[in-house]
Amino acid sequence: MLKWDEVRADGAVAMVASAPARPTIAPAEPDERESGAGLRIARPRLFGQFLVDAGVLSRAELAEALTLMRALNSSIGELAVAHGLVTRQQAERIHALQRQVDGRWGEIAIALGIGGATAQRIERLAWEQDLANLRLSDAIVELGFASATEIDRLHAEFEDGTWQAAEAVDATIELVLEGLPRLVGRTLGSPVRAGVPRPHDRTSLPHHVELAVVGPTSLVVGIAVDRSLSRAIAVALPEDDSRPARVEAGLAALAGIVGDHVRRRLDTRALGHALGSARAGSLPTTGTALDLALADGEALLVLARV
Secondary structure (H helix, E strand, O other), X not given: OOOHHHHHHHOOOOOOOOOOOOOOOOOOOXXXXXOOOOOOOOOOOOHHHHHHHOOOOOHHHHHHHHHHHHHHOOOHHHHHHHOOOXXXXXXXXXXXXXXXXXXXXXXXXXXXXXXXXXXXXHHHHHHHHHHHOOOHHHHHXXXXXXXXXXXXXXXXXXXXXXXXXXXXXXXXXXXXXXXXXXXXXXXXXXXXXXXXXXXXXXXXXXXXXXXXEEOOOOEXXXXXXXXXXXXXXXXXXXXXXXXXXXXXXXXXXXXHHHHHHHHHHHHXXXXXXXXXXXXXXXXXXXXXXXXEEEOOEEEEEEEEEO
């Protein structure tokens, strides 16, 4: 089950801000929010990707750090159960509702008046979570992949944003990408953090699929996901209970949803686009890539002109 609080707790591949001096819920920074409203966010990539690009971490080391965080960190829902604010059944009900509505766990609990969840108590849990949970930088130092001094320096460089200028994106690709992160998040019942579009460098993730959108402007849409996200997709898609949940079927279903979004966006310029069949195990080798971080793992979207 995909949960916002797991993203917030483990940071996915994003750097979480330092804990506040007192309990407070502050507005999220631009890159901490869903990025569907606009792809030009303040930070050009997620901090974990920045470390990989800088040669500080390998992808395997980043995955190990994220695994450590997921193993040790607690979600708001888990903390609420531990403090007796809600029962485990109520917590799971709220997690299930997150698949249907756009909101954080605590916001949903307060809005529905579930258990003893109040704004003040959820605020306290968020503060406790910030204090107790391991951050990406902590995990990297704990595993010995870099020193605390080096990580502090790199994070300051990342925050400064001068290390890499935003690259120009093909206008058609930008049109198609607009709204895609939000679509993926809503389809899988998870908030999503997105980097900015970048040239595809042929890096991939274990499971991938591609689908052609053919018409006046033809594009190939590629989706790659890591193993943990592939398992979540297999559970969430397809919804037909008569067939077993399989990674290939789930990815094909997701590709169809994404491909239909691309088709409709292209039809705003010229009618007549149609979808091809999803091809499992295939991914474009060139084009524009968009990195996504969801509650249960990472995804990569690739769009290439035909």
